[in-house]
Amino acid sequence: MRKQPMNRISEKGLRVWRLYGIMQTILVLLLAAGAGVLTYIFEWSWGIYAIAAGVVLIYAYLFIVLFPKIRWLRWRYEVRESEIELQHGLFIVKRTLIPMVRVQHVDTSQGPILRKYNLAGITISTAATNHTIPALVMEEADELRSRISVLARVAEDDV
Secondary structure, three states: OOOOOOEEOOOHHHHHHHHHHHHHHHHHHHHHHHHHHHHHHHOOOOHHHHHHHHHHHHHHHHHHHHHHHHHHHHOEEEEOOOEEEEEEOOOOOEEEEEEHHHEEEEEEEOOHHHHHOOEEEEEEEEOOOEEEEEEEEHHHHHHHHHHHHHHHHHHHHHO
């Protein structure tokens, strides 16, 4: 088996994923509060409060602390002359090779949260699917987009 790709995404990406986890946890907290209101209205057991609090705490730990860290540690990529290799996954690590001759176009995208951290994602489009490299520093994303575009053009000319 090949060695894993060399390049990692930005460590700021870990902060962004944790921020997403905080936002998701707030939604779960609101649902738990709704369960608490129902418990009060229908005079159900107070144990439901404990269960709801436990669910929120476990969810917060998983989606704010654990999963973003594992995801960041596993996300790797490498751009070579003839191919792009991606590795990612939380529980199941997926490795993908994208031949340069299959690359149709490359986009960068940046939402408001990524913009705050000066990050962008790159989307590599082929005829069959799209592949994304998330959370790269903006300058690195622009440089990588240009490099992939040039390599894809050269690969197309060689065919």
